[in-house]
Structures are given as C-alpha cells and as structure tokens.
Amino acid sequence: MADEPTLWISGHLAEKIRSHGSETYPHECCGALLGRDSEMESQDAVREVLGLFPLINRRDDSPRNRFSVTAEDVREAEKAARERGLEVIGWYHSHPDHPAQPSQYDRDHAWPWYSYIIVSVQNGAPQEMTSWRLNDDRREFSPEGIEIRHRAAV
Ligand SMILES: [Zn+2]
Numbered sequence: 001m002a003d004e005p006t007l008w009i010s011g012h013l014a015e016k017i018r019s020h021g022s023e024t025y026p027h028e029c030c031g032a033l034l035g036r037d038s039e040m041e042s043q044d045a046v047r048e049v050l051g052l053f054p055l056i057n058r059r060d061d062s063p064r065n066r067f068s069v070t071a072e073d074v075r076e077a078e079k080a081a082r083e084r085g086l087e088v089i090g091w092y093h094s095h096p097d098h099p100a101q102p103s104q105y106d107r108d109h110a111w112p113w114y115s116y117i118i119v120s121v122q123n124g125a126p127q128e129m130t131s132w133r134l135n136d137d138r139r140e141f142s143p144e145g146i147e148i149r150h151r152a153a154v
Pocket residue numbers: 067093094095102103106118
C-alpha cells in the first residue's frame with residue numbers, strides 16, 4: 001500500500017474549523033480549504049492548508065446531515081483562493097452528533113483529488129477531526145493523515 005497522504009494545517013486553522021462546527025451546531029458547518037499542493041513537484045512535498053473560506057450550508061431541507069457544495073460555492077471559493085495566491089485544495093464540514101466518518105451521501109457528492117476534512121461535534125463540542133480523499137474510481141474514501149504544523153497562517 002502506498003504511504004498515506006498527509007494534509008498539513010496550522011493549529012490556528014484547525015481550531016477555526018472546530019469552532020465553526022460548534023457555532024453552527026446542531027447544523028453542519030462547511031467551508032473550503034485554501035492552500036498549496038506541491039505533490040507534483042517533489043517526492044516529499046506536501047499538501048498544506050493555509051486559509052479557510054467558510055460557506056453557508058444551503059441545504060434547507062436537512063441542514064443537520066446534508067453538506068453539499070454548489071457550483072456557486074466553488075466559484076466563490078476559487079476566487080477567494082486566487083486573491084490570496086492559493087488554490088482550493090479541499091472542503092471541510094462537521095458531523096453533528098455523528099462520528100468523523102464520511103457518509104454515503106458524502107461519498108456520492110465528493111470529487112476525487114480534493115481533501116475532505118470532517119469534524120465530529122458532540123453536544124456542541126468539537127471532537128475528532130479526520131481527513132479523506134475520494135479514490136479515483138469514486139467508490140471509496142481513503143484516510144488522509146492530518147499534521148498540525150505550528151507556523152503563522154498566510
Ligand atoms: Zn458528511
């Protein structure tokens with residue numbers, strides 16, 4: 001098996017994702033991960049989150065467990081990333097009162113390549129945070145390690 005990919009994020013930004021999950025509880029929060037992916041350039045390069053772009057969960061029918069990113073969200077997130085010289089490298093959302101495991105719905109609505117961070121929020125308090133990448137055949141998510149890197153956000 002190939003090495004598990006790793007996503008780098010500062011403690012500050014990880015904390016921001018967690019608090020976004022508390023704020024929107026019992027509804028899901030969601031947002032874009034802005035950063036850089038230099039995996040193509042060298043062997044030991046990493047994918048790193050350098051900023052966040054919080055989104056509004058537009059699913060009025062079931063905001064507790066239905067995170068979805070619209071085409072407009074993607075455009076806005078990409079614009080925000082460009083303005084900061086970054087790119088959209090993934091998406092985050094919360095699982096209120098559910099474990100930080102991707103749901104069937106998540107799998108059906110995910111795209112390959114991106115990193116998907118999920119934070120579990122139990123009774124309003126953020127718990128485990130995980131990250132995932134959809135396999136190229138779109139049938140399964142593979143876990144991605146999260147490394148907290150202590151350095152100033154851009
Ligand atoms: Zn989910």
